[in-house]
Amino acid sequence: MKMLKVLVILAFLIQLSGCVLTKIITVPMRVGGAVISIIPVAGNTAHDAIDEAADIVDNMPL
Numbered sequence: 001m002k003m004l005k006v007l008v009i010l011a012f013l014i015q016l017s018g019c020v021l022t023k024i025i026t027v028p029m030r031v032g033g034a035v036i037s038i039i040p041v042a043g044n045t046a047h048d049a050i051d052e053a054a055d056i057v058d059n060m061p062l
Contacts (some may be wrong), residue, residue, distance in 0.1 A: 026054040 033050035037043045 022060060025053050025058050029054040029057070 010032055033047040033054070036050065037047035039046070
């Protein structure tokens, strides 16, 4: 039973590597940027900055 738990945890960690891990981080950033973009005047600027930061996180070599 203990070996099964270790294998499940190991499989979970493998799935969180690379692209999946960056998507877990960047999707909430992009959603937050979209919500912020509705604010008049400063919304689009903040959205662009958040989107640029999310692009950088997506391109990180993991």
